[in-house]
Amino acid sequence: MKPEETVREQKRMGLGMMVLAWITLLGLGALFFSDALERQFNPNRELETRYSEAGVREVVLQRNRYGHYVTSGEINGHPVTFMLDTGATGVAIPDAVAQRLGIARGRAYRTQTANGTAVSYAATLDSVAVGNIVLHNVQAGIAPGMGIEEVLLGMSFLKHIEFTQRGDSLILRQYAPPS
Structure with missing residues (x-):
């Protein structure tokens, strides 16, 4: 060369x-x-659950830069991203997420959304978890028209949890069932 x-x-x-x-x-x-x-x-991708002596489970969520409380969680043991929505009657699952999780559509019903009337499908979730706060047999709706990947965590879950907002933090508490 x-x-x-x-x-x-x-x-x-x-x-x-x-x-x-x-x-x-x-x-x-x-x-x-x-x-x-x-x-x-989603500033709440890795959650820590605190336990009190009385058996109270507590998870602290931080507000994201857009002013929403978004967190990682699970539905029926599968990971999802939740957006807490106290204005939602139930847990609203986008159709694509429901299909990915294998959640079957139940009866159709009409829902009132910010964009008007829509059709959703009833579902009962075996378990919904945020950190170690877990509820079973949670009512939900599968919403074909939702164009997001986040599951709206509405009042069918939140009504069983005490929640307190302080500044940019939201504290979720689940009390131990009475013995």
């Missing part, structure tokens, strides 16, 4: 390595910023 060809080959390899380094750097940056945006939307 001539010296000029060796120099050209080395330049080509150097350029290839530089392109590879930039692609790697951009990929890592995208992962970092994607995680940062997710933390801003």
